[in-house]
Amino acid sequence: MGAYILRRLLLMIPTIVGIMAISFVVVQFAPGGPVEQVVAQLQGQGESASDRLSGSGGDLFGQQGGGDSSYRGAQGLDPDLIKKLEKQFGFDKPPLTRFLDMMWNYIRFDFGESFFRNTSVIDLIIDKLPVSMSLGFWILIVSYLISIPLGIRKAVKDGSTFDIWTSGVIIVGYAVPSFLFGILLIVMFAGGSFLDWFPLRGLVSDNFDDLTWWQKIGDYFWHLTLPLIAMAVSAFATTTLLTKNSFIDEIKKQYVTTARAKGLNERQVLYGHVFRNAMLIVIAGFPGAFISAFFTGSLLIEYIFSLDGLGRLGYLSIVNRDYPIVFGTLYIFSLMGLVVNLISDLIYTWIDPRIDFERRDV
Numbered sequence: 001m002g003a004y005i006l007r008r009l010l011l012m013i014p015t016i017v018g019i020m021a022i023s024f025v026v027v028q029f030a031p032g033g034p035v036e037q038v039v040a041q042l043q044g045q046g047e048s049a050s051d052r053l054s055g056s057g058g059d060l061f062g063q064q065g066g067g068d069s070s071y072r073g074a075q076g077l078d079p080d081l082i083k084k085l086e087k088q089f090g091f092d093k094p095p096l097t098r099f100l101d102m103m104w105n106y107i108r109f110d111f112g113e114s115f116f117r118n119t120s121v122i123d124l125i126i127d128k129l130p131v132s133m134s135l136g137f138w139i140l141i142v143s144y145l146i147s148i149p150l151g152i153r154k155a156v157k158d159g160s161t162f163d164i165w166t167s168g169v170i171i172v173g174y175a176v177p178s179f180l181f182g183i184l185l186i187v188m189f190a191g192g193s194f195l196d197w198f199p200l201r202g203l204v205s206d207n208f209d210d211l212t213w214w215q216k217i218g219d220y221f222w223h224l225t226l227p228l229i230a231m232a233v234s235a236f237a238t239t240t241l242l243t244k245n246s247f248i249d250e251i252k253k254q255y256v257t258t259a260r261a262k263g264l265n266e267r268q269v270l271y272g273h274v275f276r277n278a279m280l281i282v283i284a285g286f287p288g289a290f291i292s293a294f295f296t297g298s299l300l301i302e303y304i305f306s307l308d309g310l311g312r313l314g315y316l317s318i319v320n321r322d323y324p325i326v327f328g329t330l331y332i333f334s335l336m337g338l339v340v341n342l343i344s345d346l347i348y349t350w351i352d353p354r355i356d357f358e359r360r361d362v
Contacts (some may be wrong), residue, residue, distance in 0.1 A: 005342070012338045017103065019334050020327065024099050027318075027326060089115060089323075102327060111328035116320060121328040124313060131203050131309030134220075135301065138228055143235040148282065151243025156270070158248060174237035179300035182230035186304065190226060198226050201306030227305045239282065246278040283347055 083092070090098055105112065111121035154163050187193050190200045199205070205219050250256065251274060259269045299311035310329065317325035 005346075008342050008345070012335075015338060016331070016334050020103060020106075020331060021099065023327065023330055024095075024102075027323070029095075106328075106331050111331075112324045114317075114325055115322045117322070117325075121324050124325060125310065125329065125332065128308060128310045128313045131302065131307045132311060134203060134224060135227060135231065135307070135309065138224060139231045139235055142228060142232050143239050146232075147236050147239035148243050148279075151240045152247055152270070152275075154240070154244040155247035155251065156266075158244075170237045170240055173233040174241075176233060178230050178234050179304055181233050182227065182301055182304045185226045185230055199223050203307060227301050227307065230304075231301055243278070243282055246281045247274060250274045250278040280348060283344055 093101070109122075111125075113120050114124060117124065150166065154166060157163050185198075186200065189195050189197045199222065203220070203223050204216075205211075205223070208216060208219060211219060256269060256274060259273050264272070299315055301307070302309045302312040303315075313325065314329050316322075317329070
C-alpha cells in the first residue's frame with residue numbers, strides 16, 4: 001500500500017500542472033484581461049478611475065496620445081501607460097515565464113495579492129472560508145445522515161407503497177434546481193410575499209457578538225436553515241437513489257442467499273454483509289460531492305442568500321479577471337480534490353479488504 005500511495009502522490013504533480021497549464025492558456029489569453037479592464041475604466045471614467053485602480057497616482061496616465069496598442073479600447077492612450085499597466089499586472093514577461101513563476105510560487109503556497117482588492121489571496125480565502133465550510137459541512141452531514149438510511153429502507157421495501165411515494169418526492173426534488181427552490185423559500189419564508197420567519201442575508205446577525213453562546217448557536221442555524229434546505233434537495237435525492245440501487249444489486253447476489261440459508265436474520269444480513277459492499281459506490285461519489293459542496297455547488301445559493309463565500313469570490317474573480325484569485329482558488333481546490341480521491345481509495349481498502357491497489361496499475 002505504501003508504494004501505491006507514493007505513486008499516487010507522484011502522479012498528482014503532472015496532474016495539477018496540467019490542470020493549471022490548460023486553465024492558464026484558456027483564461028490568461030481570453031479577451032477582457034486585467035489590462036483591458038483598467039483601460040475600459042480609464043476610457044469611461046477618466047483620471048480618477050485610473051488613480052484608484054492603478055494605485056500609482058496621476059503619473060501613471062502620462063499624456064494621452066495616438067500610440068498603437070494591441071489592447072481593445074486602448075487607442076488614444078499613451079503607450080507608456082499601457083506598459084506600466086502591463087508591468088503592474090505582470091504581463092511584461094513572456095507567458096511561459098509567467099506560468100513558471102506562478103507554479104513556483106504556488107508550490108510554496110505563495111498565492112500573491114489580488115489585482116483589485118489590495119489584499120493577499122490567502123487572506124481573502126481565509127475570510128470567505130467560514131461561509132463555504134458551513135454550507136459544505138452541514139449539507140454533507142444532512143444529506144448522508146438522511147439519504148443513506150432512507151436508501152436502505154427503500155431497497156428493503158422495494159416496490160411497496162412507501163417506496164413508490166418516497167420515489168415520487170425524490171424525483172420531484174431532483175428535478176427542481178436548488179437555486180429555484182431557494183427563491184421559493186425566500187418568497188415563502190423570508191419576507192418575500194408571505195411569512196417572515198428567516199433572515200434573508202448573511203451567516204449571522206449584526207448583533208452576533210452581543211449574544212450568549214447558546215443564542216449564537218441558535219442564530220447561526222437560524223441563518224443556515226433556508227440555504228441548507230435549498231441545497232439538500234438535489235443532494236438528498238441523488239444519494240438516496242444511489243444507495244437504494246446499490247443495496248438492491250447486492251441483495252440479489254448469491255452470498256446474501258447463502259447468509260440467509262445459514263440462519264442469519266435480515267438485520268444481520270443487511271448490516272453484516274450487504275452494507276460494506278453496497279457502500280462502495282457511495283464512497284466513490286464522496287470526493288466529487290465534497291468538492292462540489294465546498295465550492296461550486298454553493299455558488300448560486302451564496303448569491304441568492306447574500307452569503308459571501310468562496311463560490312461567490314471565485315465567480316466575481318473570473319468576471320473581473322482577477323487572475324491571482326482565480327488561479328489560487330483553482331490550485332487549492334484541485335489539490336484538495338486529488339488528495340480526497342486518494343483518501344477515498346484508502347477507505348475502499350478499509351471497507352473491502354478484497355480490493356488491492358498494489359496489484360493494479362495506477
